[in-house]
Amino acid sequence: MANKDFVVRFAGEGGGGLVTSAELLAQVTAQVGYHVKTYVTFPSQIMGGPTFAQARISTAPVLSYGDELDVLVAFDREAYNTHQSEVRDGGVIIYNSEDFQLEEDGKSFGMRIDELAKSSGNARAANMVILGAIANLVNMPEHYLPEFVTKRFTRGRPGDEEIIKGNILALALGREEAKKSGFSLGEMEVPQPPEGEQIMIKGNDAISIGAIAAGLDTFIGYPISPATTILVYMERNLTGPGKFVYQASSEIESITSIVGAGFAGKKAMTSTAGPGFSLMSEGIGLAWMAEIPAVIVNVQRGGPATGLPTKVEQSDLLTAIHPAHGDVSVPVIAVGTVEECFYGGALALNWAERYQGPVILLSDHALSEQAQNIPIPDVNKVVDERRKTYQGQNGYERYAGAELSPMPIPGGPGAYVANGSEHDGMGDTTHLASRHVEMTERRFGKLKLLEDDNYERENTDSPIAIMTWGGSKGSTREAYDRMAEQGQQVGWYYTMQLNPLPPKLLEELKKKELVLVPELNYLGQFSSLLRAKGVKAESITQYTGTPFKVKDLITMITDKIQTHEKDLVKV
Amino acid sequence: MSKKNPEYDFKWCPGCGDFGVKRALELGVERRNIELEMPMANTVVVAGIGCSGNLVHLLDGDQPFGIHGLHGRTLPFSFGIKMSNPDLNVVVVSGDGDFLSIGAEHISPQAQRNLNVTAIVMDNGVYGLTKGQSSPTTELGVITPTTPYGKLENPVNPLELYLTLGVSFVASGFSSKTRELAILINEGMKHPGFSVVHVQSPCTTYNDNYDQLKGNEKKGIDSIAWDVPKDHDASDRQAAYGLLQQSGVPLGIIYQRPDSEPLDQRVAGMRQKASPRTLDQQLATFKI
DSSP: OOBSEEEEEEEEEOSHHHHHHHHHHHHHHHHTTOEEEEEEEOOSSSSOSEEEEEEEEESSOOOSOOSSEEEEEESSHHHHHHHGGGEEEEEEEEEETTTOOOOOOSSEEEEOHHHHHHHTTOTTOHHHHHHHHHHHHTTOOTTHHHHHHHHHHOSSOTTHHHHHHHHHHHHHHHHHHHHHHTOOOOOBOOOOOOSSOEEEEEHHHHHHHHHHHTTOOEEEEOOOTTTHHHHHHHHHHOOSTTOEEEEOSSHHHHHHHHHHHHHTTOOEEEEEOHHHHHHTHHHHHHHHHHTOOEEEEEEEOBOSTTOBTTSOOOOOHHHHHSOSSSSOOOOEEEOOSHHHHHHHHHHHHHHHHHHTSEEEEEEEHHHHHOEEEEEOOOGGGSOOOOOOBOOSOSSOOTTOSSSOOOBOOTTSSOOOEEESSOBOTTSOBOOOHHHHHHHHHHHHHGGGGGOOOOOEEESTTOSEEEEOOGGGHHHHHHHHHHHHHTTOOOEEEEOSEEESOOHHHHHHHHTOSEEEEEESSSSOHHHHHHHHTTOOEEEEEOOSSSOOOHHHHHHHHHHHHHHHHHHHHHO | OGGGOTTOOOOOOTTOHHHHHHHHHHHHHHHHHHHHTOOGGGEEEEEOSSTGGGHHHHOOSSOOEEEEOOTTOHHHHHHHHHHHOTTSEEEEEEEHHIIIIITGGGHHHHHHHTOOOEEEEEEOSSBTTTTSBOOTTSOTTOOBTTBTTOOOSOOOOHHHHHHHHTOSEEEEEETTOHHHHHHHHHHHHHSSSOEEEEEEOOBTTTBOOHHHHHOBTTTTBOOOEEEOOTTOOTTOHHHHHHHHHSSSEEEEEEEEOTTOOOHHHHHHHHHHHSOOOOHHHHHHTTBO
16 A cells, blocks of 8 residues: 655754755655645744754645654754654664764664765765655655756756756665665555645744734734744835834833834734743733733743743643733634634734734744645735724824724824723723723623634534644644544634634633543643533643644544543433 | 713822923924914824823813823833824824833834934823832932832933933923923924923822922922023033033923934935836746
8 A cells, every 4th residue: 555644854963954955855745736834843042953954745634743853954963862762663773873873773774974975975965865865765766856956956056957967866875875774665646736826935924924814013022932933024025115124222112112102003913932922921911901902922931930931832822811910812713724814814914903902823843844835825815903093183082982993093083092091081090990890891791702603613512622722733633533533523613713612612612521621831821711611521632842643633532432421420 | 082081090190290291392393283274183192101191081171092002101102002093193292101111122223213202201200090109210319109218229310311311302300390392392293203391290299399380489499490591502412411411400402403304205216226026927926
């Protein structure tokens, strides 16, 4: 039987080479119609340190990064020691025999990678040597790679031809080595190219484009892993008339300046991660209090404090909903796939305009760095929702009443004071108890404007359901699908809109005997929120800094279901 | 707005210097509005937290827009507002605690950017609203509730600090000299870049230094304030430093950078260099 799916991991000392190898492999296979997803993890340093980059290639849409490796490319002994146990039975390890030697073990072969690259005439073609070897292992048609290389390096520069020639020779040298080794992973099934035009994009770029499509005017941010690439994307692209992008001097400046921009009538955004998000706390509270639209993207990493800057965790949900002191419940959208990054980026901006206040968009490190093929988004379908602005006479009471009211914009009519102290209709400071009650209820009441029925529901008759959130969506969905194939029927619910939750979704969840919530944090943050709302939720947690493996999820979900069923019998 | 609004119950103490600063700001903005034929809605007053920040609620006459935000963050708010709409006249009203202690980290970035806003810093040498604690401009050895054995820190010299951080317009005023202060504020608003008007604005409750600033013949106290000499070359940074070496409080424009290019102009120049790509062009770079 032909293979439908294979996973290749490149591991060694950090630097661009490993990531480039995984991305090249993803590119070449995506071009001929496979679905791909990459995953990268590295230490928080400029160069070096143990890194790995992985590509999963499949004939069906890829949901998770892949539990087991079909091919491991180990550039040094440490990489081999760390990763070799994850190679599946029948998988192959290619190791750099210039760095270390292994005994014959029936699954590994060494290549003198750099030496082979040098002999191709292009010392920088180590990637190509490896790709050539991998192509041979999976019986990739021989012309794919040379065609890809020719296209990629035909850039109209002198020397293009030389580089192409060297790279193609390097591919052939790698191919030859793999052939000599005698290993083979069988045929890859011929892909059925996905319908419609595809792009290969990483989560942070997708968030940026989604935001720009929804009419983003102003972006001000401060570099921090793993959110920096959003700032970088904006610096390059948010430069048209009326647009403003800037690198701030701190996250405190980022948040306060985008609140200033929101006050001045702009659709404004910043991006950050854990430590920066903590610094933004007071500014987010002000946007809530003074009713000013602003979007804060929090690309989650391991925390607290400096935590794990380059690892994945979903531990900022509670702080996202309650980022500031006092009575606040900030709207939160959590994206779970690269495609959702695009739509979530747009929705967050529109939500902020609709209810006139701050919105948190939660992503995570794995999504930020992962490249995936997705259908090219139709940017014309993205709505550019704008707040209601005040157009009447001066003397307007901007904060009067229990409902959302049109917002005056500086330069126009209706001058008022946007006030972070408790205030009356004009925006003047007050200490009246009745006013604090009225204004608190006004601010919470506006959340209703964000309630809708956007959620996924499947197999809804089952008394047991799975409801994950954010970046754990892919692996949880793969676990759900595999369990369904094996006849284990449970319900599936999912939404990006974690606060406020779609009311009908909550009603459905409340009727379940058990709702299982896989999430990457110690506390079981989302499940605790669901329990507080009356859902019998139980968490499935992991806090390793890495994403869930599908097989682990299946085991944990099955265990929970069995325990639940035993408990039922006891009753 | 207080006259129209009985619910707003904040009051400055009788004799507070901030009354004079409020009047000077009203006059300065009024003059600008006449000179440039601008409506009041073109002005945004960004207020810090403290006695000084309440100025935004107490302005008489036509109301400008205002934002009364967070302690210490007036400058970043003004940055976001000004860069969203460079046509707006953005004025910061802050105090020595708000601007020079918790907010000090924001002065240098705005100075390097040369953000075209005007900051009016009301310096009373004390935290008034929280009842008399020491501030960055409180003198060494002064006894306050938080320095019961005398203040252990030297006072900051705000004018020297602004000059050193690269602020492109530095002026010094006194709340009792309302007309002169109004002119300084007006000049600050005209200056194309970051301007700071530092104002001696005494606190009658916790740090009454009117006698020192005005002089008191009866008590035999000479005024420590003196006018910047007419022949002072404000475009000369070294001359400005020289002025600040003299004791007492100079009143007038200390420094104004010639050929000051504000951030909004630099951004406009950058936009001409940048080649914005349409969304479709951006997406095309990700095509497989």
